[in-house]
Amino acid sequence: MDLGRIKINVMNAPAQIKLHARADSPLKRLWALALDDMAAVDALVLERMQSPIGLIPDLARHLVGAGGKRLRPLLTVSCAQMCGYEGTGHHKLAAAVEFIHSATLLHDDVVDESALRRGKRPANLIWGNSASILVGDFLFAQAFNLMVETGSMEALGILSTASSVIAEGEVQQLAALRNIKMTESDYMQVIGAKTAALFAAATEVAPVIAGGSQAGRTALRIYGERLGLAFQLVDDALDYGGFETALGKSVGDDFREGKLTLPVIRALARADEDEQAFWRRVIVNNEQTETDIEKAVSILRRTGALNATMDLARTYAREARLALNVFPDSAWRNTLRDLAEYVVERTG
Amino acid sequence: MDLGRIKINVMNAPAQIKLHARADSPLKRLWALALDDMAAVDALVLERMQSPIGLIPDLARHLVGAGGKRLRPLLTVSCAQMCGYEGTGHHKLAAAVEFIHSATLLHDDVVDESALRRGKRPANLIWGNSASILVGDFLFAQAFNLMVETGSMEALGILSTASSVIAEGEVQQLAALRNIKMTESDYMQVIGAKTAALFAAATEVAPVIAGGSQAGRTALRIYGERLGLAFQLVDDALDYGGFETALGKSVGDDFREGKLTLPVIRALARADEDEQAFWRRVIVNNEQTETDIEKAVSILRRTGALNATMDLARTYAREARLALNVFPDSAWRNTLRDLAEYVVERTG
Numbered sequence: 012m013d014l015g016r017i018k019i020n021v022m023n024a025p026a027q028i029k030l031h032a033r034a035d036s037p038l039k040r041l042w043a044l045a046l047d048d049m050a051a052v053d054a055l056v057l058e059r060m061q062s063p064i065g066l067i068p069d070l071a072r073h074l075v076g077a078g079g080k081r082l083r084p085l086l087t088v089s090c091a092q093m094c095g096y097e098g099t100g101h102h103k104l105a106a107a108v109e110f111i112h113s114a115t116l117l118h119d120d121v122v123d124e125s126a127l128r129r130g131k132r133p134a135n136l137i138w139g140n141s142a143s144i145l146v147g148d149f150l151f152a153q154a155f156n157l158m159v160e161t162g163s164m165e166a167l168g169i170l171s172t173a174s175s176v177i178a179e180g181e182v183q184q185l186a187a188l189r190n191i192k193m194t195e196s197d198y199m200q201v202i203g204a205k206t207a208a209l210f211a212a213a214t215e216v217a218p219v220i221a222g223g224s225q226a227g228r229t230a231l232r233i234y235g236e237r238l239g240l241a242f243q244l245v246d247d248a249l250d251y252g253g254f255e256t257a258l259g260k261s262v263g264d265d266f267r268e269g270k271l272t273l274p275v276i277r278a279l280a281r282a283d284e285d286e287q288a289f290w291r292r293v294i295v296n297n298e299q300t301e302t303d304i305e306k307a308v309s310i311l312r313r314t315g316a317l318n319a320t321m322d323l324a325r326t327y328a329r330e331a332r333l334a335l336n337v338f339p340d341s342a343w344r345n346t347l348r349d350l351a352e353y354v355v356e357r358t359g
Numbered sequence: 360m361d362l363g364r365i366k367i368n369v370m371n372a373p374a375q376i377k378l379h380a381r382a383d384s385p386l387k388r389l390w391a392l393a394l395d396d397m398a399a400v401d402a403l404v405l406e407r408m409q410s411p412i413g414l415i416p417d418l419a420r421h422l423v424g425a426g427g428k429r430l431r432p433l434l435t436v437s438c439a440q441m442c443g444y445e446g447t448g449h450h451k452l453a454a455a456v457e458f459i460h461s462a463t464l465l466h467d468d469v470v471d472e473s474a475l476r477r478g479k480r481p482a483n484l485i486w487g488n489s490a491s492i493l494v495g496d497f498l499f500a501q502a503f504n505l506m507v508e509t510g511s512m513e514a515l516g517i518l519s520t521a522s523s524v525i526a527e528g529e530v531q532q533l534a535a536l537r538n539i540k541m542t543e544s545d546y547m548q549v550i551g552a553k554t555a556a557l558f559a560a561a562t563e564v565a566p567v568i569a570g571g572s573q574a575g576r577t578a579l580r581i582y583g584e585r586l587g588l589a590f591q592l593v594d595d596a597l598d599y600g601g602f603e604t605a606l607g608k609s610v611g612d613d614f615r616e617g618k619l620t621l622p623v624i625r626a627l628a629r630a631d632e633d634e635q636a637f638w639r640r641v642i643v644n645n646e647q648t649e650t651d652i653e654k655a656v657s658i659l660r661r662t663g664a665l666n667a668t669m670d671l672a673r674t675y676a677r678e679a680r681l682a683l684n685v686f687p688d689s690a691w692r693n694t695l696r697d698l699a700e701y702v703v704e705r706t707g
Contacts, residue, residue: 064531118496122489141470144492145529148466148499152522155503159516167515168507174500181493183412 090217117147180204210239385697438565521560528552558587
């Protein structure tokens with residue numbers, strides 16, 4: 012392994028990929044390992060978002076060009092490499108995973124009425140809700156076209172099942188908005204569906220296309236799922252504790268939208284009467300003043316709800332890490348293992 | 360063929376299927392032939408719209424329960440029967456086709472802000488835009504799950520390609536709203552994509568799953584495409600000439616939304632200065648009074664634009680009819696051939 016070359020390659024990583032991470036973070040190390048693969052995925056993504064209907068590439072470029080960590084496709088190509096895959100089908104599956112994720116983001120922006128996405132105005136605020144809905148549909152269909160090209164019906168089944176589950180999770184979350192009775196188990200179901208399902212599918216398709224063992228497949232499904240759960244838990248904690256610039260989204264989004272996430276569910280469980288009244292007012296009645304988010308953060312900190320959320324994330328990250336033990340020692344395995352650390356320690 | 364039994368079966372057709380057609384219309388005759396198949400499709404549709412997240416079946420039932428002709432899945436099962444298919448995969452493909460169509464309708468309702476869908480309030484006006492978007496995504500994903508179960512990668516490719524094309528057509532239509540420069544060729548591209556692509560896919564997957572010849576496949580692709588073009592042309596003519604009760608949607612929807620359809624494009628081509636000013640005011644500037652729709656209809660009638668649209672529909676219907684000549688004489692083929700007549704003569 013030529014470290015000099017990797018260093019240069021990392022420096023040359025696509026300009027739109029802004030990694031909010033230390034130079035030696037596991038995320039950057041994994042990117043360095045997978046740089047050639049990710050360049051191929053990037054080329055495919057750019058190619059397949061093209062259309063003679065100019066609005067489609069314009070809008071898609073706005074979202075995809077806004078960067079993001081490309082974490083999900085990075086998982087797919089890295090897991091495929093770890094499994095010794097030698098073809099190019101993993102690039103197509105990774106691009107498909109990124110398209111499914113992008114379609115979800117475009118639809119989420121309309122659903123959530125978010126003010127920021129990856130630090131930019133979301134596409135629907137520029138081109139309108141209709142364009143975001145329809146371009147999302149286009150990207151979703153393109154994801155399936157890419158999967159068809161791989162010829163793997165098994166991979167297709169895994170990703171189409173995940174797509175159903177994601178939509179179910181999004182609907183469940185929507186139906187539970189401003190419902191203060193949402194339980195921790197409801198919450199785990201929602202994040203398992205809306206986030207962890209795609210992580211798990213992104214990692215499981217790798218051994219499937221590589222012709223790996225059933226044990227490897229199970230291990231990678233668990234790895235992706237636990238990583239996704241940890242990722243979402245941290246996201247939900249960051250929404251009450253991160254900084255807007257680092258996060259690329261507004262702090263307090265969940266709070267404003269009335270999304271019950273684990274920090275609030277935990278805080279509610281130990282709230283006194285005053286605090287219960289506070290949460291009812293801001294979440295159920297949607298009566299929020301400008302300083303309420305600060306009060307919310309202070310309650311979440313004081314009651315240990317944010318710490319508890321991070322602790323749970325660490326538990327899942329540890330399980331993700333352990334799942335990789337069935338694979339032999341390799342740079343891919345070790346960096347994927349370390350990635351669990353990044354997912355918990357990231358600040359954006 | 361036991362006519363008595365068929366008659367009874369037709370009487371027993373699912374209550375939600377309201378066919379705006381004469382008792383002896385080709386549509387009813389095809390339904391009679393395909394009744395057992397369509398019952399199986401109906402069962403699959405109902406089964407696969409289920410979810411523990413109650414909002415999903417509630418919303419889906421509202422749309423699917425609102426009837427519709429189930430024309431697209433009817434085409435899939437009938438074409439499969441005509442090709443001598445003996446398995447049950449055609450039920451899954453037909454249900455998938457219906458789900459893709461339903462997902463499109465749910466998203467269209469949000470995009471078009473329609474006041475009526477199949478004679479009822481559209482789902483988004485009852486459950487909100489977000490629910491319609493997300494349940495649409497769910498149905499779309501479920502369509503792919505059904506296709507995966509058939510094991511036919513070729514059928515999957517045809518339907519996922521069609522899904523991309525549909526989304527492109529919808530975006531093209533959106534981008535062309537209130538654009539008085541839209542040409543007849545732009546229009547044909549839009550309806551080819553947003554409507555005919557799914558008809559063509561619905562018919563082409565039948566010989567694919569039945570293991571039919573390439574000639575049969577080409578013929579059925581042409582049949583579906585031409586039928587779809589005729590269907591949409593009639594739809595666009597009905598929007599200026601049908602009756603609300605028969606059509607199940609508001610008359611003048613396209614007019615209000617500023618959608619340039621063939622009747623208006625044709626009328627514009629022969630408009631004098633006064634009429635040009637009228638169309639610019641109502642379409643481009645979106646300044647409409649209550650009587651403008653009547654004035655529009657009167658111009659479209661007087662200039663022959665509605666008749667010209669219907670004539671073009673008849674041409675495509677004839678081409679659809681002719682395409683079936685490669686298939687041997689059978690009740691299926693003859694009724695599918697006659698169906699082209701229904702598509703043009705229907706009133707809703």
